[in-house]
Amino acid sequence: MKKVLNKIVVYMFLTILGIVMIYPLLWLISSSFRTNQEIFTSMGLIPKQIITDSYVKGWRGSGQYSYGVFFLNTFKLVIPTVLFTLISSVLVAYGFARFKFPLKKFLFAMMISTLMLPNAVIIIPRYILYRNLGWLDSYLPFTIPALFATYSFFIFMLVQFIRGIPRELDESARIDGCNSFDILVRIIIPLSKPALFSAGIFQFIWRWNDFLNVLIYITSVRKYTLSLALRMSMDITDSVAWNQLMAMSVLTMVPPILIFFFAQKYFVEGIATTGLKG
Amino acid sequence: MKVTKIMKNPNFRSKFKSDYVGLLYIAPWIIGFLVFQLYPFITSFIYSFTDLSLLKTPNFVGLSNYKNLLTNDKLFYQSLKITLIYVLVAVPGKLLFALFIAMILNMKLKLINFYRTIYYMPSILGGSVALAVLWRFLFARNGLVNIVLSKLSIPAIDWLGNPDIALYTISFLTIWQFGSSMVLFLAGLKQIPAELYEAAKVDGAGRIRSFFNITLPMLTPIIFFNLIMQTINAFQQFTSAFVITKGGPLKSTYLYGLMLYDYGFKYFRMGYASAQSWILFAIIMCLTLLVFKSSPYWTYYEDGGDF
Structure with a gap:
């Protein structure tokens, strides 16, 4: 009897906590369909009167550039960055996981230590470097470093995973006449798909949500990503059109949340196997 | 031959x-x-030893940036103080809560995946502007939180306008995203061999004792990594304070990241900002070293600590 009672208490607690966690998001969605007068009076989830012009008007963005442009920009920044990160990281991870070479331990330690290098320390010289290279106000500050495997978290994640792939597979492929690149393409990459998938998802979501870096590097509205566009809408609509701002916030949340639902398995496995980032 | x-x-x-x-x-x-x-x-x-700015040719100024910061810059101390408070509230708050919920979810309940998904949701949106926008609406003077409080006949609180409270409202946004740490802890808990608990039970250990003698020691490597990474991130927190409160009211949420941004990219006093960033780096390094050096006393590695 006491056990049953205990269980009921636990479930009640978990459910209440679940509501606290999810309710704000649901409220945001429902409020984006409300009139501005109603947003700050009601705590329920069902609008008295459902309106959609918040989406229509909000979508217009700055007037000159609509949220269509901002969505497209975000994809233009995020997708190449994700792809380049995956390609470069798997090459480097393969090198670290499977080969012996001079200074390997030292280089690996350097790679790990960059995980703890605060972005705040290197951001000013990077800005000046990119300015001298003429990369400011473009997406090159995001894509080119990705091409050179500077997101070391993913290298670490993939090294851990590749180490778990039995070496006998490499050996037998070698006997069959494969060189090291064949082994990477035919054995390591296909077997690392789950890890690559979760690395891709994480990188997608982190780049998608990134604000500070785009704030610093992107200046013209034409090239704004969604984070910058939302901030701009916030300043423009500060005192009037809350529902438009909410509507656009909801839209920017859709891609990460969709990915989360479709690829949940990889998410949980991804963080669980690396055990690193929170 | x-x-x-x-x-x-x-x-x-x-x-x-x-x-x-x-x-x-x-x-x-x-x-x-x-x-x-x-x-x-x-x-x-x-x-950090120059007066670099994008507007003129830089000169070496020796230690004067550091001297200025440490002896004459009141804003620097204010920012450092509130950043330390933020780190001390948000990081332990997040980790303790994540551990607590992970322990509950590990009790072999039904619907675990469902709860885990829901708790993880806010973490997906990470430090996004959209989430900061949501926070502004939730904690506005007549926002959802105060509407709920008024239904419970509790007087409204000025969550973002009161300098004594605003920082905690922002810390709460970080704690709300405890999901990713929770998933990590849950994975760690699943790896603890059940025999250990059975053996402890035979020896007459209660729940609380097996928590302190088995669960906690087995989880310390994960807690250790989480603590370091979360602390480093928290020291550089930017988006929430920048979007929700713009560092106000009365600079009460002027986190270190905001100060660095202002000096580096608004006033373009990049030499001075570099010195600020190196002080931050020194603080982070000291704390990380402290955690590393102390870890043999509180982390437990089955394989003798070689990681």
């Missing part, structure tokens, strides 16, 4: 060759590391 024998050995050849092949594979990272990490790291240290 001997040499040719070694040369003919296929293992020798492949090993010799793979030396360089391995370097070839990691070459992209070596270039990226040198250009985008090591070079900026060293130059930012050099910049």
Whole structure:
């Protein structure tokens, strides 16, 4: 009897906590369909009167550039960055996981230590470097470093995973006449798909949500990503059109949340196997 | 004779060759590391001794940036103080809560996946502007939180307008995203062998004792990593304070990241900002070292600590 009672208490607690966690998001969605007068009076989830012009008007963005442009920009920044990160990281991870070479331990330690290098320390010289290279106000500050495997978290994640792939597979492929690149393409990459998938998802979501870096590097509205566009809408609509701002916030949340639902398995496995980032 | 024998050995050849092949594979990272990490790291240290700004040619000013910061910059101390409060509230708050919920979810309940999904949701949206927008609405003077409080006949609280409260409202946004740490802890808990608990039960240990003697020691490596990474991130928190409160009211949420942004990219006093960033780096390093050095006393590694 006491056990049953205990269980009921636990479930009640978990459910209440679940509501606290999810309710704000649901409220945001429902409020984006409300009139501005109603947003700050009601705590329920069902609008008295459902309106959609918040989406229509909000979508217009700055007037000159609509949220269509901002969505497209975000994809233009995020997708190449994700792809380049995956390609470069798997090459480097393969090198670290499977080969012996001079200074390997030292280089690996350097790679790990960059995980703890605060972005705040290197951001000013990077800005000046990119300015001298003429990369400011473009997406090159995001894509080119990705091409050179500077997101070391993913290298670490993939090294851990590749180490778990039995070496006998490499050996037998070698006997069959494969060189090291064949082994990477035919054995390591296909077997690392789950890890690559979760690395891709994480990188997608982190780049998608990134604000500070785009704030610093992107200046013209034409090239704004969604984070910058939302901030701009916030300043423009500060005192009037809350529902438009909410509507656009909801839209920017859709891609990460969709990915989360479709690829949940990889998410949980991804963080669980690396055990690193929170 | 001997040499040719070694040369003919296929293992020798492949090993010799793979030396360089391995370097070839990691070459992209070596270039990226040198250009985008090591070079900026060293130059930012050099910049911190100059009056670099984008508007004029820089001069070496010796230690004067540091001297100015430490002796005469009240805003610097204010920012440092509230950043430390933020880190001390948000990081332990998040980790303790994540551990607590992970313990509950590990009790072999039904619907675990469902609850885990829901708790994880806010973490997906990370430090996004959209989430900051949501926070502004939730904690506005007549926002959802105060509407709920009024239904419970509790007087409204000025969550973002009161300098004594605003920082905690922002910390709460961080704690609300406890999901990712929770998933990590849950994975760690699943790896603890059940025999350990059974043995403890036979020895007459209660729940609380087995928590402190088994669960906690087995989880310490994960807690250790989480603590370090979350602390480093928290010291650099930017988006929430920048979007929700713009550092106000009365600079009560003027986190270190905001100050760095202002000096580096608004006033373009980049030498001064570099010095600020190196002080932050020194603080983070000291704390990380402290955690590392103390870890043998509180972390437990089954394989003797080689990771």
